[in-house]
Amino acid sequence: MKAAKQKRLEAKGWKVGSAADFLELSEEEAAYIELKLKLASSLKEVRTRRHLTQKEFAKRIDSSQSRVAKMETGDRSVSLDLLIKSLLALGVTNKDIGKVITNNNQAA
Amino acid sequence: MKAAKQKRLEAKGWKVGSAADFLELSEEEAAYIELKLKLASSLKEVRTRRHLTQKEFAKRIDSSQSRVAKMETGDRSVSLDLLIKSLLALGVTNKDIGKVITNNNQAA
DNA sequence: TGCGAATATGTCAATTCTGACATAGACTTA
DNA sequence: TAAGTCTATGTCAGAATTGACATATTCGCA
Numbered sequence: 001m002k003a004a005k006q007k008r009l010e011a012k013g014w015k016v017g018s019a020a021d022f023l024e025l026s027e028e029e030a031a032y033i034e035l036k037l038k039l040a041s042s043l044k045e046v047r048t049r050r051h052l053t054q055k056e057f058a059k060r061i062d063s064s065q066s067r068v069a070k071m072e073t074g075d076r077s078v079s080l081d082l083l084i085k086s087l088l089a090l091g092v093t094n095k096d097i098g099k100v101i102t103n104n105n106q107a108a
Numbered sequence: 109m110k111a112a113k114q115k116r117l118e119a120k121g122w123k124v125g126s127a128a129d130f131l132e133l134s135e136e137e138a139a140y141i142e143l144k145l146k147l148a149s150s151l152k153e154v155r156t157r158r159h160l161t162q163k164e165f166a167k168r169i170d171s172s173q174s175r176v177a178k179m180e181t182g183d184r185s186v187s188l189d190l191l192i193k194s195l196l197a198l199g200v201t202n203k204d205i206g207k208v209i210t211n212n213n214q215a216a
Numbered sequence: 217t218g219c220g221a222a223t224a225t226g227t228c229a230a231t232t233c234t235g236a237c238a239t240a241g242a243c244t245t246a
Numbered sequence: 247t248a249a250g251t252c253t254a255t256g257t258c259a260g261a262a263t264t265g266a267c268a269t270a271t272t273c274g275c276a
Binding site: 028031032034035038079080081084085088089093094095097098099100101102103 | 136139140142143146187188189192193196197201202203205206207208209210211
Binding site: 161162163173174176177178180181183187189 | 251252253254255256263
């Protein structure tokens with residue numbers, strides 16, 4: 001596991017104190033976190049591309065600015081369900097979501 | 109929306125009484141349900157390919173047979189989170205999950 | 217620098233999800 | 247038919263997620 005990847009995983013709620021701590025993550029946990037972060041950054045990218053503030057977007061999906069912020073940072077308290085429903089609300093298709101998950105990099 | 113697709117959506121908790129009822133689903137809701145059903149059938153396929161019963165698989169992921177059954181039928185009460193974590197537990201990679209979501213058909 | 221807009225963080229009550237249990241149904245085999 | 251195995255369905259207490267609010271931090275710009 002590379003340092004670059006570790007850095008990407010240091011999102012809110014997933015911060016790690018050391019490489020040793022980090023390595024305690026199972027393959028499965030790491031994959032889950034990676035997936036969440038991919039969707040999170042994708043959401044942020046699509047939202048900004050639409051020229052929407054978090055507040056504006058929150059209103060559109062009947063949520064709050066703070067929750068949108070948590071979504072985009074991949075906070076522990078947000079589910080994949082919420083992330084995916086939010087992407088769908090922005091008009092992103094299942095196909096595109098699949099691509100986001102499949103790609104090793106990121107972006108929608 | 110084709111009849112074949114409607115039939116696929118008639119999973120537990122999402123049954124529809126008529127085409128009219130069905131059409132009340134927004135694009136967004138339909139996409140969400142489709143996505144869930146893709147993951148659900150994929151899970152069932154991978155599990156059976158591994159020659160595991162629902163009970164055996166449930167034990168492996170610290171869950172119960174009944175919840176696994178609900179996962180595989182795309183029950184309302186199961187989240188995408190649980191479906192995806194379950195797939196990861198079976199060794200399915202993020203890349204494969206992305207493919208499942210992207211494909212118009214199904215299977216992992 | 218300072219100000220306002222945007223984003224991030226912490227908390228919590230209400231809603232939703234989860235594992236577990238009971239039980240029903242489907243299927244096979246004796 | 248009966249019994250055994252597997253899967254499906256209904257229910258519920260406990261756990262996790264959610265929107266909302268307060269507040270902090272960051273960012274852009276005059």
